[in-house]
Amino acid sequence: MGLSSFFKKRKKEDKKKEEVDCHININMDGCDACGKCSIACPNNVLIIPETVVTVRDSQVCRSCRLCMAVCPNNCITIN
Numbered sequence: 001m002g003l004s005s006f007f008k009k010r011k012k013e014d015k016k017k018e019e020v021d022c023h024i025n026i027n028m029d030g031c032d033a034c035g036k037c038s039i040a041c042p043n044n045v046l047i048i049p050e051t052v053v054t055v056r057d058s059q060v061c062r063s064c065r066l067c068m069a070v071c072p073n074n075c076i077t078i079n
């Protein structure tokens with residue numbers, strides 16, 4: 001495999017990863033860091049490190065949508 005095709009492949013893989021990463025959409029402006037989504041998530045996908053929720057690891061999300069259901073501000077969308 002040539003160097004350029006190696007980087008092309010890497011780029012594609014990175015894009016794929018981005019697409020997987022963005023299946024959890026969070027409206028940060030509406031989040032008040034109440035922590036309900038983080039507590040509800042059975043896979044510890046969401047954490048509240050500071051003042052807004054953060055996706056710790058989207059790869060372990062099972063799209064159960066519990067986080068969506070408990071958010072009082074409707075900040076989360078799972079695609």
Ligand code: SF4
Binds near residue numbers: 041042060062078
């Ligand atoms: S959809 Fe389910 S597994 Fe994914 S972040 Fe929300 S609660 Fe966690």
Ligand code: SF4
Binds near residue numbers: 026032048
């Ligand atoms: S439940 Fe909603 S408001 Fe609360 S931390 Fe999660 S995203 Fe933010």
